[in-house]
Amino acid sequence: MQAIQARFRYLFQSTKGLVLVAIALIALVTALWGTLSGPMVEWGVRDVTVRLLGFDLQPAEREGRIVILYHVIAMAVVAIMVYLITDVVPMKKHQQTTINATVTLGYLVSMICGLGFAYFGHEWLLHGLYLFGLSLVFFAGLLLAAALFPWRKEYYIQDTGRAHLRGLDLERTAFFTMTVAALGSAVLGAITGSYWGQGHETFLAEDIIRSPDKTTLQYAIIGHLHIMLALIAIALALVVGVWFRFRGILHKISMPLMILGTIIMTIGTWSVVPMHGGSAHTIIYVGSVFVLTAALFLVIFGFRKIIQDRLAEQGIARATVGQGLRALVHDPLRFGALWQMVFMNFTVSFVGIFVAVKLTEIFRVWPLRDERLILTGHWHILSGIIATIILLYYADMIGLRGRVRQWFGWAVILGSDLAFGAVTVFEMKRLFVSEADQQPVVNWTMLLADAGIVVVLLALAGLMIWRLVDLFDGDGLWRREYHEAGLDAQRVEVGEVLTSAQEMSK
Numbered sequence: 001m002q003a004i005q006a007r008f009r010y011l012f013q014s015t016k017g018l019v020l021v022a023i024a025l026i027a028l029v030t031a032l033w034g035t036l037s038g039p040m041v042e043w044g045v046r047d048v049t050v051r052l053l054g055f056d057l058q059p060a061e062r063e064g065r066i067v068i069l070y071h072v073i074a075m076a077v078v079a080i081m082v083y084l085i086t087d088v089v090p091m092k093k094h095q096q097t098t099i100n101a102t103v104t105l106g107y108l109v110s111m112i113c114g115l116g117f118a119y120f121g122h123e124w125l126l127h128g129l130y131l132f133g134l135s136l137v138f139f140a141g142l143l144l145a146a147a148l149f150p151w152r153k154e155y156y157i158q159d160t161g162r163a164h165l166r167g168l169d170l171e172r173t174a175f176f177t178m179t180v181a182a183l184g185s186a187v188l189g190a191i192t193g194s195y196w197g198q199g200h201e202t203f204l205a206e207d208i209i210r211s212p213d214k215t216t217l218q219y220a221i222i223g224h225l226h227i228m229l230a231l232i233a234i235a236l237a238l239v240v241g242v243w244f245r246f247r248g249i250l251h252k253i254s255m256p257l258m259i260l261g262t263i264i265m266t267i268g269t270w271s272v273v274p275m276h277g278g279s280a281h282t283i284i285y286v287g288s289v290f291v292l293t294a295a296l297f298l299v300i301f302g303f304r305k306i307i308q309d310r311l312a313e314q315g316i317a318r319a320t321v322g323q324g325l326r327a328l329v330h331d332p333l334r335f336g337a338l339w340q341m342v343f344m345n346f347t348v349s350f351v352g353i354f355v356a357v358k359l360t361e362i363f364r365v366w367p368l369r370d371e372r373l374i375l376t377g378h379w380h381i382l383s384g385i386i387a388t389i390i391l392l393y394y395a396d397m398i399g400l401r402g403r404v405r406q407w408f409g410w411a412v413i414l415g416s417d418l419a420f421g422a423v424t425v426f427e428m429k430r431l432f433v434s435e436a437d438q439q440p441v442v443n444w445t446m447l448l449a450d451a452g453i454v455v456v457l458l459a460l461a462g463l464m465i466w467r468l469v470d471l472f473d474g475d476g477l478w479r480r481e482y483h484e485a486g487l488d489a490q491r492v493e494v495g496e497v498l499t500s501a502q503e504m505s506k
Helices: 002-013 015-036 045-053 059-088 093-119 124-148 170-193 216-243 249-275 280-314 321-329 332-357 368-397 402-427 439-471 477-484 487-505
Strands: none
Touching (some): 002 487, 093 124, 216 280
């Protein structure tokens, strides 16, 4: 019984355990629900899954199911980001515990009840609990914002190597700004959700992109989904900055840019509602430039730090170009987290800007299906890159070493980049091939994309299986992480309190 309790405490009270549970659940949902689309349909896997699990897949309800599926996965990702933030940003222990417990209960309730409602018949009690779970996640965000409040004197800094304004920690302020922006953007989606059935119906944003008469509520949803994904990316960039101990002149420039960019992007996205698009996109682009510039400075700092640390470890004072490059890529986890930010620009940022600039001249001339492919590919690639950076961060957090570290890191990097690069070519193929001649391009890009995704999923599956087996080992890695989290000390302290209470009652 004590062994079970210890494992439960590890999984739901330590940062590493909480992240592990969330990643495992996301992987499980992705693996099972991923069989409902793509080549799995053609291979007959979808039919097997539907029969075995008893999915209720009414064609008319497809959009609603997808919306709930995206939300339950997003809530788990948000929970992971909350765990990482409460781990790296100084705050009181009771605040960290309360925030983590609230967001954990929220995403678990929303995931279980949301999927139960959407895919296993429509028990409306489950829908109510799904909304309750979302509300708990939102409440955890309020608690996080309160804990991150940067104007408390106890969190002021005087470190001349870090960005601050008369002691105000600008990195902490960036975390706070991102959190407040996310809360406001969540409200934007919640307001629209409150009108379901009262003038608003479920839709997928890519399906109405060319509709000339979008409603205000539809614009709100479009703005909501864009800014929430962008804010998750900003949060992750800030966490990676802490991981690399970002400081110096680039840090002092980056943090104000990140704060200003977050604010401008958020205002621009919210402005989509009253402006119905229009010049709101220009505001968003301005904010994006600030954020991307801050991320660029982080990458420059991080690459330089990786090289310097490795050369110092090797005892090389004056390195050649080749030695510098080998030093840069010697650790795929640290290199990969920054490289993915660079790669994102070629598959997401630059593509998005080009499409926006040439929208009426090129892309609106294409059939709707081709423009729709760009939109869906754009969002999925960005979310996929965020997922790979989280995996690389987690692998470093748990201390992967040696060949396992190399194999896992490069599998994630090369597999994901192969897949996302192939998808980018696929979605933009009409720029260089006609509709009549596109089939060969479709064939080899889809083959490469599937192969890359399989490599990443196999690496993730190996990591999850190893962690599962490790939980059955009394002296496994989980036990060391259990001690590092101080859970043994907390248990002793609780036991002493209970003993004292019993003695006093006697």
